[in-house]
Amino acid sequence: MNASIAIALLTKLKLIFETDASGEAQDQKFLAFQNGEFTVGKELFYFIDPSKYGISLTDANVKRNEFSGLFNFIAEPAEMITVLPDMLNDIYSSVLKKAIPANSHRTPEQEDQYRKAIEYLNKEETEAGTLITPLARYEQYQQLYKTCISEYKTRQLQAAMAEGIGAEAVKAQWNTDEPSLKNAISKALLLWETKGKKQEVENWLGIFNQLAGAAPISLLADLRSDYELFARISGADGLAAEFSYLPTLFNPSNFFEEQVAWPQLSLDKMEVAALYEKAPEALKRLFEKGDNEPEIRKISFEYAVVSLVREWFPYKEFFQQRFWKLPEGETVISDGNGKGRIPAFPEKLIFVRNLVINFETPVQPAAIKNLSSELFFRLEPQVKLQLKAKSAGLVEKRLKLRSVTTADPVIAKPIGKRRFSSALFKTTDFRKFTEITVNPPTPPDLPTPPVNPAGSTEIKSPAMELLAFVCRKMPLCPNPDPNLDWS
Numbered sequence: 387m388n389a390s391i392a393i394a395l396l397t398k399l400k401l402i403f404e405t406d407a408s409g410e411a412q413d414q415k416f417l418a419f420q421n422g423e424f425t426v427g428k429e430l431f432y433f434i435d436p437s438k439y440g441i442s443l444t445d446a447n448v449k450r451n452e453f454s455g456l457f458n459f460i461a462e463p464a465e466m467i468t469v470l471p472d473m474l475n476d477i478y479s480s481v482l483k484k485a486i487p488a489n490s491h492r493t494p495e496q497e498d499q500y501r502k503a504i505e506y507l508n509k510e511e512t513e514a515g516t517l518i519t520p521l522a523r524y525e526q527y528q529q530l531y532k533t534c535i536s537e538y539k540t541r542q543l544q545a546a547m548a549e550g551i552g553a554e555a556v557k558a559q560w561n562t563d564e565p566s567l568k569n570a571i572s573k574a575l576l577l578w579e580t581k582g583k584k585q586e587v588e589n590w591l592g593i594f595n596q597l598a599g600a601a602p603i604s605l606l607a608d609l610r611s612d613y614e615l616f617a618r619i620s621g622a623d624g625l626a627a628e629f630s631y632l633p634t635l636f637n638p639s640n641f642f643e644e645q646v647a648w649p650q651l652s653l654d655k656m657e658v659a660a661l662y663e664k665a666p667e668a669l670k671r672l673f674e675k676g677d678n679e680p681e682i683r684k685i686s687f688e689y690a691v692v693s694l695v696r697e698w699f700p701y702k703e704f705f706q707q708r709f710w711k712l713p714e715g716e717t718v719i720s721d722g723n724g725k726g727r728i729p730a731f732p733e734k735l736i737f738v739r740n741l742v743i744n745f746e747t748p749v750q751p752a753a754i755k756n757l758s759s760e761l762f763f764r765l766e767p768q769v770k771l772q773l774k775a776k777s778a779g780l781v782e783k784r785l786k787l788r789s790v791t792t793a794d795p796v797i798a799k800p801i802g803k804r805r806f807s808s809a810l811f812k813t814t815d816f817r818k819f820t821e822i823t824v825n826p827p828t829p830p831d832l833p834t835p836p837v838n839p840a841g842s843t844e845i846k847s848p849a850m851e852l853l854a855f856v857c858r859k860m861p862l863c864p865n866p867d868p869n870l871d872w873s
Contacts, residue, residue, distance in 0.1 A: 387760040389673035391682050394661035395653045395761065396465075396669060401543055401661075402651075403691075403736070403856055407535045407571075414861065416730070418467040419854045420758060424456070426852045428642035434635065454634040457694055460731055461857050463724045465669045470729075475632045477719070477727050478699060482610050484716060487602030488709045488870035496597050503594040507587075520587050525637065525693075527582030531574040532691070537649050538567045544652070547660035556656070595703055602709040609704060616698040635695040641737070642850060648739065652686035673764045681746040683843075687757060691856070692735040701858075711866035720860035728863075734856035741847040748843055756851050 396419060403417045430453060432439035433446040441449070458475050462468040492500060510517045518526075545560035578584045598605050616632050640646055653661075704710070705719065712718075720726035741757050866872070 387682060387763055389675060389764040390662050391658055392761045392764060393665045393670055393673060394658040395685060397661045397665040398543055398653060398657070399854065401664070402536055402539050405539070409539065414859045416463055416857055416859065417854050418461060418464060418857050420852055421466050422758060422762065424852050428850055431636065431642050434639050450633065454632060457732060458632070458634055458696070460728050461855070463730050463859055465666070465672060467855050472727065474699065474728065474731050479613060481719065482613055484712055485606055485710045486713065487606045488867070488872055490600060490602060490709070490871060492597060492601045496600055499593055500597040503590045503597070506590045507594065520583060524582045524584065524587040527578040529638070531571070531578045533649060534571045534574040538571060540651050541567060544654070544657060547657040548654070549659055550656045553656050598703055599707045599709045606710065609700060613698060632698045637693045637695055641690045641692050648688035648690045650686060650688050652684060654684050655682065672766060674766050683744040683746055685743050687738045687741045690737045692737060694733060694735065705860065705863050708865050708867040709870060711864050719863040722862035724859070726860065728860045730857045730859045732855040733858045735852060736854040736856065737850055738853045739848060739850040743845045745843045745845070749845065756847055756849065757853060758851060
């Protein structure tokens, strides 16, 4: 794939996943594309339900450990994922030991509200035979809403960037379909507000976070206790001690199953020029010029956005709060500008599958491995070397985790009196709320090259692959409030 097409597709993905519902850039998030060091198949996710997917509890524990070691890294803000040597859980453990809390306490009234917030957020209900918490249901409908937003932005970009032959037909189709796409967003928001109890959950979450910070000393003690409980895994003490393993999960918990529907994204040749012009200069500089690759007519694939669930990592409850500080002379967690011990970390994974590439001239099927290999074929050689070198430490840890065998796991959970769980949810049949079906516009008929027995103009790859990470930049941290009592 030549560099201009690769840059255009990467830019389209950034315009979709780095912006909010109104299309405005989200400064605290960035999309970083994987560097070839994260070879992930769906088998890695079988630990989520060993009996269903036919693996032993021992194998499930190994995969669980590997998953945690693979995705709890610290990242530098960059176009390609750039991994720093330390692990997220190691830095958090160190910070917990050194953090100095401000001196304040909750009033009896606040204590009562705090207890009620925890009770509400911990409440489990049976839904379709599965236990689910209010927060899990909230996140389930939030994801539906975000998926509808992504689909709207995908089609909007396709129409806005279309140029040349067939562009007018694409724009006309967008004008026809836009009302239905907006209606789908409105329906998803209504479901989030009603079935997902959006306002109610957000109110209790706000109360929890606000009142947790009203008693910094006890909160810090609870967080330290939680950390130890999370890390205490029966039968895996040696592993936990060596790798500081902490359980990390994912949502939706069944995203990798073939019957689960994924939305589709495509890039047509008529979009390339406009998207290339919008590409960040930093992204363009990663690629070398090259025009010897076969011309591509269209690329399409399905994608899934998968959230990483770290119940042990209290980003909002702790890192964003101003009731704690570090001793003088300690390195900051983040200076807010990409430097520090945790400048950024991965929050979501973007997977693709059912890749279809249409070429203008026949190519050999064996020449196409997957989307990543095509996209980054023209990376500057020096860039490839730098990315591989920075990932070496992570690869070494991953190999060690794969070689470990452990006894059947019993995962210790934090005590129910304080913590609440962002419980897992599934997506099966979840999007059947709408009867609206909006199909992407059919590209204009173009002359089809004659069939060549030595190759094909259409290459397909059904396999699932990890393409990118949605990372969160850590704001200034710590950022202690000078008005609190630090005596």
